């Protein structure tokens with residue numbers, strides 16, 4: 004029977020379907036985290052919808068005991084937009100991969116972000132096409148060797164967070180599959196944000212791209228190579244919390260400075276302002292080894308969402324016209340009567 | 343209204359009036375000359391004069407082609423009469439040519455002895471050159487077979503509006519109203535409706551409004567007062583016999599939009615219409631965008647794929663998803679159509695067909711997407727296909743298509759075309775009270791026994807339950823991967839796939855029992871010859887068959903609305919004729935499907951020139967077919 008909201012647990016969000024990802028796939032950790040976090044958000048299975056495209060990651064909805072729609076390759080943003088337009092009260096999560104969301108579905112993702120449809124978009128970035136057995140993807144680093152690029156890929160990769168910002172996203176965040184404390188926080192923030200929330204999750208594909216993110220996700224380097232930004236806090240990182248970002252006015256770029264060196268003190272370190280889009284653009288494009296990989300909420304600047312505006316416009320027109328009457332509508336303009 | 347009295351045409355004894363049964367008038371000019379507006383206003387006045395009518399707007403592909411060129415010519419043809427009119431007419435009796443290019447492109451369609459009205463003011467050396475005339479046709483024998491009325495309409499217009507302070511360019515724009523005034527005089531039509539229309543259209547620019555009205559009146563007065571030659575006659579076309587009731591003129595795009603909104607009301611469902619602009623489907627998007635008060639939400643998506651996907655998402659979430667495009671856009675939608683078939687969600691897909699393949703002839707009409715509708719998807723992916731045959735018919739067809747989509751939980755393809763979309767005809771206004779409501783069963787709670795299976799089936803219709811997100815206890819997952827018939831979960835079991843494929847096919851085939859039996863549009867339900875058509879060929883086929891039967895020939899007209907599945911009696915009905923002709927505006931598509939289903943031996947008559955069939959063309963075929971039948975029998 005349906006339990007009251009406060010009594011729901013992760014189990015209530017797990018479907019009875021056997022999970023079919025490869026053992027050790029990063030997707031498991033994301034799934035577990037989602038099942039654990041939803042009860043904390045006050046979500047109910049009945050009111051929650053997972054919409055996905057095609058890919059390993061896009062099998063996600065089958066494992067959730069909520070409503071789910073496993074659609075077609077790349078088109079989940081469009082389907083989810085329709086779901087949200089039809090019923091703005093539903094909690095809609097969109098699950099996509101780097102190929103699904105940025106290759107075949109790049110167009111839809113761009114427009115969904117620009118329109119600011121109230122969807123929680125999780126892009127599982129494993130820098131590879133997992134489901135089709137390991138071809139390189141639009142996020143694969145140049146030189147990636149894969150079945151379709153035995154001599155190394157030639158095209159330059161795309162940065163999902165920068166793409167989202169460029170598309171006009173009002174909420175952009177990053178997290179890591181193994182960051183089981185960080186990820187729920189980000190899910191909560193994404194869920195709380197009204198409008199399109201874009202979350203890139205670095206997800207390890209143990210079979211076709213194992214360890215691509217090790218340069219910043221491995222325990223030994225994590226603290227030195229990632230910067231977890233928080234609104235209003237100085238952007239400090241490092242095992243010894245002695246490094247931070249400063250703004251170089253000459254080059255118009257961010258720079259890593261060491262606290263205690265060259266006269267730099269903590270007060271010289273830039274404070275994160277998640278509402279600043281210029282800063283967000285700068286943060287989104289930093290990457291190791293010269294910079295830390297920025298995780299956390301990079302940008303959050305709420306604005307009215309598309310489906311709410313659409314509903315408001317519909318209601319305004321309805322209020323103006325009164326009860327709908329097809330017969331009367333057909334008879335507007337010139338009519339004549341034959342006796 | 344007192345002005346109406348003055349403007350209404352009165353016939354005095356000095357008028358020479360020639361009574362005609364029907365007339366075809368073609369207005370042709372540069373894209374910038376406002377011929378479509380002139381034509382549609384003439385249409386309204388003609389409808390108000392009580393004639394039956396049919397129109398054919400013939401647009402150029404270019405929006406603003408260079409002025410004066412032949413490819414920038416825009417034409418509007420209207421056929422009106424005192425008897426039933428079902429086509430825009432074969433050959434114009436009257437051509438109005440606003441410039442040399444319009445004359446060049448359209449003259450050869452005018453029937454011999456027909457009338458050509460010419461604005462000599464537009465026949466400058468430059469315009470003649472642009473139209474590709476080496477010599478001025480007004481000075482050659484080219485026009486000898488016609489009765490020619492030529493005057494400097496440009497100059498006369500400028501004179502008529504000189505008091506309104508317009509620029510020369512603005513003043514010349516009133517040419518079309520001057521011409522309309524003359525034509526209204528010529529055919530004894532009232533001007534009141536046009537004046538009312540001008541008053542609303544230009545309410546915010548009084549000098550433009552007044553100038554246009556003045557030009558209209560001046561054109562009319564010109565006819566009244568000038569010496570048009572002793573042989574000149576005005577025409578009178580008497581009122582048509584029509585069924586009693588209230589009428590208006592309607593284009594296919596309008597009646598389709600209204601039908602979709604009406605279907606939403608009958609089903610008490612909100613509508614989510616996702617679309618992406620494309621000729622000739624866009625007017626439907628425009629029409630529906632104005633109907634928010636009926637719970638119609640319109641979403642201009644980033645492409646056709648997003649358009650159909652948003653509609654599918656909306657249907658999943660409990661609205662009626664509708665999407666619309668033309669051939670190229672429907673091609674883009676086909677993968678998503680497969681998803682809607684596999685997930686068994688209700689969906690209405692409208693295809694306003696145009697000439698193909700590829701970009702083809704965007705502004706010209708064709709019926710060449712029938713294969714695409716019936717067969718054009720990967721996998722065995724059946725869906726109902728239904729076609730509208732006239733502008734007014736779209737209303738009912740939209741309601742019928744919606745009924746099937748909701749009752750059988752399936753996408754339905756509705757075929758219309760560029761001709762139907764743009765053509766206007768008088769339409770007897772329906773009364774919503776005459777339409778039964780459309781029953782919708784959205785499941786609202788789980789059954790007592792066992793977990794919810796989203797792919798359980800209604801034993802009668804084989805439809806699966808519609809369980810809408812937000813409903814507690816019915817949480818389920820759907821997708822394009824094959825589902826188990828037993829649980830609704832993913833299944834890769836081969837035997838299950840066979841069962842599911844059978845179920846999907848059966849479900850659609852059963853619809854044959856739920857649609858009206860095929861009737862005979864005109865003629866008898868057996869005999870020597872049947873002419874079979876579908877879609878917008880209704881008018882020419884019907885007229886041709888009527889004429890042939892009036893000549894005493896044994897020929898009947900069968901027009902198919904339900905193309906997949908066919909009505910249950912269609913095969914038996916067709917078998918009762920000695921011969922069958924299938925006439926369609928493609929290279930022979932319906933005939934393939936008919937042969938496939940019924941092993942039918944039929945003759946294919948096709949046309950893909952971008953113009954509808956002429957009645958005469960079909961009449962010739964009927965004669966030919968029956969003559970051969972006679973001579974064969976004699977052998």
Ligand SMILES: Cc1ncc(C[n+]2csc(CCOP(=O)(O)OP(=O)(O)O)c2C)c(N)n1
Nearest residue numbers: 057058059060076100101102103132133134
């Ligand atoms: C129209 C279409 N084209 C191609 C495919 C094949 N395909 C399935 S998933 C996929 C790529 C998936 O990559 P990604 O989105 O990164 O997901 P992952 O498997 O890595 O999670 C491709 C090319 C398909 N299913 N549909």
Ligand code: SF4
Nearest residue numbers: 025028059133208209
């Ligand atoms: S192929 Fe890679 S991404 Fe796909 S399930 Fe296996 S490990 Fe995960």
Ligand SMILES: [Mg+2]
Nearest residue numbers: 100101129131
């Ligand atoms: Mg991937």
